[in-house]
Amino acid sequence: MIMPHTHSLLLVFFGQCFRICEMWRKAADSRVPLVRQMKDMPEPNMDYSNLRRQIISMKKSLFDQGYLDEQFNQLEELQDDSSPNFVEEVVALFFKDSSRLLTNIEQALEKHPQDFYRLDSLAHQFKGSGSSIGALRMKNECSMFKAHCSNRNLEGCRRSLQKMKREHATLKQKLETYFQLLRQVGPRERAVNSWK
Amino acid sequence: MAGAAAKERRVIRVLLVEDEEIHRVRARALLRDAAGGVELGEAGNGAEAVRRVREGGAYDLILTDRQMPVMDGHEATRQIRALGVTTPIVGLSSDSLAADADAFIKAGADDFTPKPLSKEKLNRILAKFNLA
Numbered sequence: 001m002i003m004p005h006t007h008s009l010l011l012v013f014f015g016q017c018f019r020i021c022e023m024w025r026k027a028a029d030s031r032v033p034l035v036r037q038m039k040d041m042p043e044p045n046m047d048y049s050n051l052r053r054q055i056i057s058m059k060k061s062l063f064d065q066g067y068l069d070e071q072f073n074q075l076e077e078l079q080d081d082s083s084p085n086f087v088e089e090v091v092a093l094f095f096k097d098s099s100r101l102l103t104n105i106e107q108a109l110e111k112h113p114q115d116f117y118r119l120d121s122l123a124h125q126f127k128g129s130g131s132s133i134g135a136l137r138m139k140n141e142c143s144m145f146k147a148h149c150s151n152r153n154l155e156g157c158r159r160s161l162q163k164m165k166r167e168h169a170t171l172k173q174k175l176e177t178y179f180q181l182l183r184q185v186g187p188r189e190r191a192v193n194s195w196k
Numbered sequence: 197m198a199g200a201a202a203k204e205r206r207v208i209r210v211l212l213v214e215d216e217e218i219h220r221v222r223a224r225a226l227l228r229d230a231a232g233g234v235e236l237g238e239a240g241n242g243a244e245a246v247r248r249v250r251e252g253g254a255y256d257l258i259l260t261d262r263q264m265p266v267m268d269g270h271e272a273t274r275q276i277r278a279l280g281v282t283t284p285i286v287g288l289s290s291d292s293l294a295a296d297a298d299a300f301i302k303a304g305a306d307d308f309t310p311k312p313l314s315k316e317k318l319n320r321i322l323a324k325f326n327l328a
Contacts, residue, residue, distance in 0.1 A: 074314050078225040086225060093218045124263060125216065128290030132218050132312045
Protein backbone atom coordinates (compact mmCIF):
# COMPACT_ATOMS: atom_id res chain seq x y z
CA MET A 1 0.00 0.00 0.00
CA ILE A 2 1.41 3.31 -1.03
CA MET A 3 -0.72 5.51 1.22
CA PRO A 4 1.05 4.86 4.53
CA HIS A 5 4.48 5.36 2.86
CA THR A 6 3.34 8.61 1.24
CA HIS A 7 1.88 9.71 4.51
CA SER A 8 5.25 9.15 6.17
CA LEU A 9 7.03 11.03 3.44
CA LEU A 10 4.64 13.91 3.82
CA LEU A 11 5.19 13.93 7.53
CA VAL A 12 8.93 13.95 7.02
CA PHE A 13 8.60 16.71 4.40
CA PHE A 14 6.47 18.96 6.55
CA GLY A 15 8.68 18.18 9.51
CA GLN A 16 11.70 19.40 7.57
CA CYS A 17 9.81 22.46 6.43
CA PHE A 18 8.91 23.20 10.00
CA ARG A 19 12.51 22.79 11.11
CA ILE A 20 13.73 25.06 8.31
CA CYS A 21 11.15 27.70 9.27
CA GLU A 22 12.23 27.42 12.87
CA MET A 23 15.83 27.90 11.82
CA TRP A 24 14.91 31.03 9.87
CA ARG A 25 12.87 32.33 12.75
CA LYS A 26 15.66 31.76 15.25
CA ALA A 27 18.11 33.46 12.92
CA ALA A 28 15.80 36.44 12.73
CA ASP A 29 15.15 36.25 16.46
CA SER A 30 18.87 36.43 17.11
CA ARG A 31 18.53 40.08 16.12
CA VAL A 32 15.33 40.66 18.08
CA PRO A 33 16.87 40.68 21.54
CA LEU A 34 19.25 43.48 20.46
CA VAL A 35 16.34 45.50 19.10
CA ARG A 36 14.36 44.82 22.25
CA GLN A 37 17.31 46.04 24.30
CA MET A 38 17.35 49.22 22.24
CA LYS A 39 13.64 49.85 22.52
CA ASP A 40 14.23 52.41 25.23
CA MET A 41 16.87 54.16 23.19
CA PRO A 42 16.22 56.38 20.23
CA GLU A 43 16.56 54.24 17.15
CA PRO A 44 18.78 53.77 15.41
CA ASN A 45 21.44 54.27 18.12
CA MET A 46 24.23 54.90 15.67
CA ASP A 47 22.34 57.85 14.12
CA TYR A 48 21.80 59.43 17.54
CA SER A 49 25.54 59.43 18.26
CA ASN A 50 26.21 60.86 14.82
CA LEU A 51 23.65 63.56 15.49
CA ARG A 52 25.33 64.50 18.73
CA ARG A 53 28.68 64.68 16.99
CA GLN A 54 27.21 66.88 14.25
CA ILE A 55 25.75 69.25 16.82
CA ILE A 56 28.98 69.53 18.78
CA SER A 57 30.97 70.00 15.59
CA MET A 58 28.60 72.64 14.28
CA LYS A 59 28.67 74.59 17.50
CA LYS A 60 32.47 74.47 17.59
CA SER A 61 32.56 75.72 14.04
CA LEU A 62 30.26 78.64 14.89
CA PHE A 63 32.67 79.64 17.64
CA ASP A 64 35.85 79.01 15.65
CA GLN A 65 34.60 81.10 12.75
CA GLY A 66 33.69 83.93 15.08
CA TYR A 67 29.94 83.84 14.57
CA LEU A 68 29.32 83.24 18.27
CA ASP A 69 31.10 84.04 21.51
CA GLU A 70 30.89 83.04 25.16
CA GLN A 71 27.56 84.83 25.62
CA PHE A 72 25.90 82.05 23.64
CA ASN A 73 27.21 79.52 26.15
CA GLN A 74 25.87 81.69 28.95
CA LEU A 75 22.49 81.65 27.25
CA GLU A 76 22.58 77.86 27.02
CA GLU A 77 23.39 77.68 30.72
CA LEU A 78 20.14 79.47 31.45
CA GLN A 79 18.15 76.76 29.67
CA ASP A 80 16.74 74.00 31.83
CA ASP A 81 13.81 71.63 32.16
CA SER A 82 11.47 74.48 33.08
CA SER A 83 12.46 76.41 29.94
CA PRO A 84 13.69 73.78 27.47
CA ASN A 85 13.39 76.08 24.44
CA PHE A 86 14.89 79.15 26.08
CA VAL A 87 17.86 79.60 23.75
CA GLU A 88 15.81 79.17 20.60
CA GLU A 89 13.21 81.64 21.91
CA VAL A 90 15.82 84.28 22.71
CA VAL A 91 17.49 83.79 19.34
CA ALA A 92 14.10 84.13 17.65
CA LEU A 93 13.60 87.40 19.52
CA PHE A 94 16.97 88.59 18.27
CA PHE A 95 16.12 87.86 14.63
CA LYS A 96 12.74 89.52 14.99
CA ASP A 97 14.34 92.65 16.47
CA SER A 98 17.30 92.69 14.14
CA SER A 99 15.24 92.32 10.95
CA ARG A 100 13.22 95.33 12.00
CA LEU A 101 16.36 97.29 12.90
CA LEU A 102 18.04 96.50 9.57
CA THR A 103 14.98 97.86 7.76
CA ASN A 104 14.94 100.96 9.94
CA ILE A 105 18.64 101.57 9.38
CA GLU A 106 18.23 101.18 5.63
CA GLN A 107 15.34 103.64 5.58
CA ALA A 108 17.22 106.11 7.79
CA LEU A 109 20.23 105.98 5.46
CA GLU A 110 18.07 107.00 2.52
CA LYS A 111 16.71 110.09 4.24
CA HIS A 112 18.23 113.48 3.46
CA PRO A 113 19.86 114.85 5.41
CA GLN A 114 20.95 111.74 7.29
CA ASP A 115 20.31 111.70 10.98
CA PHE A 116 23.54 110.14 12.22
CA TYR A 117 22.36 110.35 15.81
CA ARG A 118 19.35 108.18 15.00
CA LEU A 119 21.49 105.83 12.90
CA ASP A 120 23.88 105.44 15.82
CA SER A 121 20.98 104.79 18.15
CA LEU A 122 19.60 102.05 15.88
CA ALA A 123 23.02 100.45 15.57
CA HIS A 124 23.38 100.65 19.33
CA GLN A 125 20.16 98.69 19.80
CA PHE A 126 21.27 96.16 17.21
CA LYS A 127 24.63 95.75 18.91
CA GLY A 128 23.03 95.23 22.30
CA SER A 129 20.57 92.73 20.96
CA GLY A 130 23.31 90.81 19.17
CA SER A 131 25.51 90.71 22.23
CA SER A 132 22.65 89.09 24.15
CA ILE A 133 22.97 85.97 22.06
CA GLY A 134 26.72 86.15 21.57
CA ALA A 135 26.48 87.17 17.91
CA LEU A 136 30.09 88.31 17.78
CA ARG A 137 30.45 89.18 14.10
CA MET A 138 27.20 91.11 14.17
CA LYS A 139 28.29 92.99 17.26
CA ASN A 140 31.63 93.91 15.66
CA GLU A 141 30.00 95.11 12.47
CA CYS A 142 27.60 97.24 14.50
CA SER A 143 30.61 98.82 16.21
CA MET A 144 32.04 99.61 12.77
CA PHE A 145 28.74 101.13 11.72
CA LYS A 146 28.65 103.29 14.86
CA ALA A 147 32.21 104.44 14.17
CA HIS A 148 31.11 105.54 10.67
CA CYS A 149 28.20 107.39 12.25
CA SER A 150 30.57 109.21 14.58
CA ASN A 151 32.60 110.28 11.54
CA ARG A 152 29.42 111.13 9.60
CA ASN A 153 30.73 108.80 6.92
CA LEU A 154 27.69 107.96 4.83
CA GLU A 155 29.49 105.66 2.41
CA GLY A 156 31.09 103.84 5.31
CA CYS A 157 27.65 103.38 6.87
CA ARG A 158 26.25 102.04 3.61
CA ARG A 159 29.10 99.54 3.19
CA SER A 160 28.79 98.49 6.80
CA LEU A 161 25.05 97.98 6.43
CA GLN A 162 25.60 95.61 3.52
CA LYS A 163 28.02 93.60 5.65
CA MET A 164 25.55 93.57 8.52
CA LYS A 165 22.86 92.21 6.23
CA ARG A 166 25.15 89.47 4.93
CA GLU A 167 26.32 88.48 8.40
CA HIS A 168 22.73 88.53 9.62
CA ALA A 169 21.53 86.20 6.85
CA THR A 170 24.44 83.81 7.33
CA LEU A 171 24.03 83.65 11.09
CA LYS A 172 20.30 83.08 10.75
CA GLN A 173 20.79 80.21 8.35
CA LYS A 174 23.48 78.58 10.50
CA LEU A 175 21.49 78.87 13.72
CA GLU A 176 18.35 77.54 12.05
CA THR A 177 20.34 74.47 11.02
CA TYR A 178 21.78 74.16 14.52
CA PHE A 179 18.36 74.28 16.17
CA GLN A 180 16.93 71.82 13.64
CA LEU A 181 19.61 69.35 14.70
CA LEU A 182 18.91 70.04 18.37
CA ARG A 183 15.20 69.42 17.89
CA GLN A 184 16.00 65.98 16.57
CA VAL A 185 17.64 64.93 19.80
CA GLY A 186 14.63 65.94 21.87
CA PRO A 187 13.90 68.38 24.67
CA ARG A 188 15.59 66.45 27.48
CA GLU A 189 18.97 66.48 25.83
CA ARG A 190 18.60 70.15 24.87
CA ALA A 191 17.64 71.09 28.39
CA VAL A 192 20.57 69.39 30.08
CA ASN A 193 22.94 71.46 28.00
CA SER A 194 25.14 68.60 26.97
CA TRP A 195 26.60 70.37 23.98
CA LYS A 196 29.58 72.15 25.46
CA MET B 197 34.37 78.37 62.05
CA ALA B 198 32.39 75.18 61.86
CA GLY B 199 29.87 76.46 64.33
CA ALA B 200 28.91 79.47 62.22
CA ALA B 201 25.29 79.33 61.14
CA ALA B 202 24.60 79.16 57.44
CA LYS B 203 23.77 82.59 56.07
CA GLU B 204 20.12 82.69 55.24
CA ARG B 205 19.43 83.86 51.73
CA ARG B 206 16.46 86.16 51.52
CA VAL B 207 14.14 87.10 48.71
CA ILE B 208 15.23 90.39 47.20
CA ARG B 209 13.15 92.92 45.29
CA VAL B 210 14.67 94.07 42.06
CA LEU B 211 13.45 96.70 39.61
CA LEU B 212 14.62 96.07 36.08
CA VAL B 213 14.39 99.15 33.87
CA GLU B 214 14.77 98.02 30.27
CA ASP B 215 12.83 98.74 27.10
CA GLU B 216 13.99 95.83 24.97
CA GLU B 217 12.29 92.48 25.42
CA ILE B 218 15.38 90.41 24.58
CA HIS B 219 17.29 91.95 27.48
CA ARG B 220 14.35 91.55 29.84
CA VAL B 221 14.00 87.86 28.93
CA ARG B 222 17.68 87.25 29.58
CA ALA B 223 17.66 89.22 32.84
CA ARG B 224 14.56 87.39 34.08
CA ALA B 225 16.27 84.05 33.53
CA LEU B 226 19.40 85.23 35.32
CA LEU B 227 17.53 86.70 38.26
CA ARG B 228 15.27 83.66 38.61
CA ASP B 229 17.79 81.74 40.65
CA ALA B 230 19.61 84.65 42.27
CA ALA B 231 19.97 85.23 46.01
CA GLY B 232 17.21 83.47 47.95
CA GLY B 233 14.78 84.33 45.20
CA VAL B 234 13.85 87.54 43.41
CA GLU B 235 10.61 89.52 43.29
CA LEU B 236 11.11 91.21 39.97
CA GLY B 237 9.48 94.44 38.94
CA GLU B 238 9.90 95.75 35.42
CA ALA B 239 9.69 99.18 33.87
CA GLY B 240 9.89 99.79 30.14
CA ASN B 241 11.57 103.18 30.43
CA GLY B 242 13.02 105.60 32.92
CA ALA B 243 9.79 107.52 33.47
CA GLU B 244 7.94 104.37 34.46
CA ALA B 245 10.74 103.46 36.85
CA VAL B 246 10.57 106.84 38.54
CA ARG B 247 6.78 106.52 38.84
CA ARG B 248 7.05 103.08 40.45
CA VAL B 249 9.57 104.32 42.98
CA ARG B 250 7.60 107.49 43.67
CA GLU B 251 4.45 105.44 44.26
CA GLY B 252 6.17 103.59 47.06
CA GLY B 253 7.88 100.72 45.31
CA ALA B 254 10.56 99.51 47.71
CA TYR B 255 13.41 97.77 45.99
CA ASP B 256 16.68 96.27 47.15
CA LEU B 257 18.29 96.88 43.77
CA ILE B 258 17.54 98.83 40.61
CA LEU B 259 19.11 97.74 37.33
CA THR B 260 18.66 100.31 34.61
CA ASP B 261 19.53 100.47 30.97
CA ARG B 262 20.92 103.70 29.58
CA GLN B 263 19.22 104.17 26.24
CA MET B 264 15.45 104.03 26.49
CA PRO B 265 12.53 105.96 25.02
CA VAL B 266 10.68 108.66 27.01
CA MET B 267 13.38 108.90 29.70
CA ASP B 268 16.85 107.39 29.66
CA GLY B 269 18.66 105.67 32.49
CA HIS B 270 20.80 108.66 33.44
CA GLU B 271 17.80 110.94 33.93
CA ALA B 272 15.84 108.23 35.72
CA THR B 273 18.73 107.78 38.14
CA ARG B 274 18.89 111.51 38.80
CA GLN B 275 15.16 111.71 39.49
CA ILE B 276 15.14 108.64 41.74
CA ARG B 277 17.97 110.11 43.79
CA ALA B 278 16.11 113.43 43.94
CA LEU B 279 13.28 111.56 45.67
CA GLY B 280 15.73 110.68 48.43
CA VAL B 281 15.85 107.01 47.51
CA THR B 282 19.12 105.33 48.45
CA THR B 283 18.48 101.93 46.86
CA PRO B 284 21.58 100.71 45.00
CA ILE B 285 21.27 101.61 41.32
CA VAL B 286 23.38 99.85 38.70
CA GLY B 287 23.55 101.26 35.19
CA LEU B 288 23.66 98.96 32.18
CA SER B 289 24.67 99.74 28.64
CA SER B 290 25.67 97.94 25.47
CA ASP B 291 28.63 100.25 25.22
CA SER B 292 31.38 99.80 27.75
CA LEU B 293 32.67 103.33 27.36
CA ALA B 294 34.12 105.07 30.37
CA ALA B 295 31.91 108.04 29.50
CA ASP B 296 28.81 105.88 29.94
CA ALA B 297 29.93 104.66 33.34
CA ASP B 298 30.94 108.16 34.43
CA ALA B 299 27.62 109.64 33.40
CA PHE B 300 25.75 107.04 35.43
CA ILE B 301 27.90 107.60 38.51
CA LYS B 302 27.50 111.38 38.18
CA ALA B 303 23.74 110.90 37.98
CA GLY B 304 23.86 109.04 41.27
CA ALA B 305 24.23 105.38 40.32
CA ASP B 306 26.37 103.17 42.52
CA ASP B 307 27.86 101.02 39.82
CA PHE B 308 27.85 100.30 36.12
CA THR B 309 28.16 97.13 34.09
CA PRO B 310 28.21 96.63 30.35
CA LYS B 311 25.49 94.47 28.81
CA PRO B 312 24.75 91.68 28.41
CA LEU B 313 24.16 90.86 32.03
CA SER B 314 25.77 87.55 32.98
CA LYS B 315 25.78 85.28 36.00
CA GLU B 316 29.24 86.52 36.98
CA LYS B 317 28.28 90.19 36.66
CA LEU B 318 25.07 89.65 38.59
CA ASN B 319 26.84 87.75 41.37
CA ARG B 320 29.40 90.53 41.65
CA ILE B 321 26.64 93.13 41.94
CA LEU B 322 24.69 91.12 44.51
CA ALA B 323 27.82 90.52 46.58
CA LYS B 324 28.79 94.20 46.40
CA PHE B 325 25.46 95.28 47.86
CA ASN B 326 25.16 92.35 50.31
CA LEU B 327 22.22 90.87 48.48
CA ALA B 328 23.71 87.46 47.68
